[in-house]
Ligand SMILES: CC(C)(COP(=O)(O)OP(=O)(O)OC[C@H]1O[C@@H](n2cnc3c(N)ncnc32)[C@H](O)[C@@H]1O)[C@@H](O)C(=O)NCCC(=O)NCCS
């Protein structure tokens with residue numbers, strides 16, 4: 001069974017993914033793959049340097065992610081240019097990882113831009129982690145130390161909350177405690193397990 005997991009930035013996708021993995025799901029994390037495909041020495045990094053120049057490299061030769069983030073979250077055309085490099089490579093790696101999953105596994109694809117990229121219909125079920133924008137911004141500022149304007153720029157680069165909710169099979173509300181979140185994740189996992197082996 002193939003499950004898409006999405007949510008806005010800092011909504012709690014990674015936290016939910018970790019809980020699903022503990023319960024037995026095979027999780028494929030698009031953000032992690034997006035880092036892997038531009039690792040030092042990769043053709044992805046060479047392609048990024050071709051488009052954005054050597055100034056997006058740090059002193060160690062790796063990608064200066066905060067610097068590239070400041071560029072692409074201020075300019076939609078530049079963001080699209082970066083996505084055109086990263087997304088095809090992420091999808092190829094995700095397909096390889098899915099092919100290597102054990103038969104019968106519940107495979108969860110954690111994809112921040114699942115709604116934006118129109119991938120919802122390709123999954124058997126879509127789980128959306130939902131919080132209001134103010135909670136997203138608060139977590140980015142308070143926990144990650146981002147400037148409020150940078151946090152809002154990231155939110156603005158993503159689908160609206162109602163567009164994500166429109167593609168959800170299951171909605172997980174992550175405005176309360178982690179215990180409350182875990183209880184909802186367990187419930188969703190039980191329902192996915194039932195659907196995958198009725
Ligand atoms: C711009 C980059 C270098 C900034 O790196 P940084 O380490 O600060 O952020 P990280 O990659 O950990 O992403 C954190 C979150 O930002 C949001 N985000 C990332 N890229 C995008 C994007 N293109 N559009 C909207 N939101 C995005 C997502 O919610 C993601 O979960 C990086 O996000 C990137 O390479 N983005 C383009 C690839 C992409 O679209 N990734 C997202 C899913 S594959």
Ligand SMILES: Nc1ncnc2c1ncn2[C@@H]1O[C@H](COP(=O)(O)OP(=O)(O)OP(=O)(O)O)[C@@H](O)[C@H]1O
Pocket residue numbers: 007008009010011012013014015016031112139143174175176177178181
């Ligand atoms: N219910 C909660 N209560 C308090 N803090 C939470 C809760 N859920 C998640 N967090 C914290 O909020 C931050 C964002 O969560 P997480 O990293 O899981 O989000 P994400 O959606 O994966 O983010 P990104 O889009 O940047 O990849 C983390 O520091 C996490 O520990």
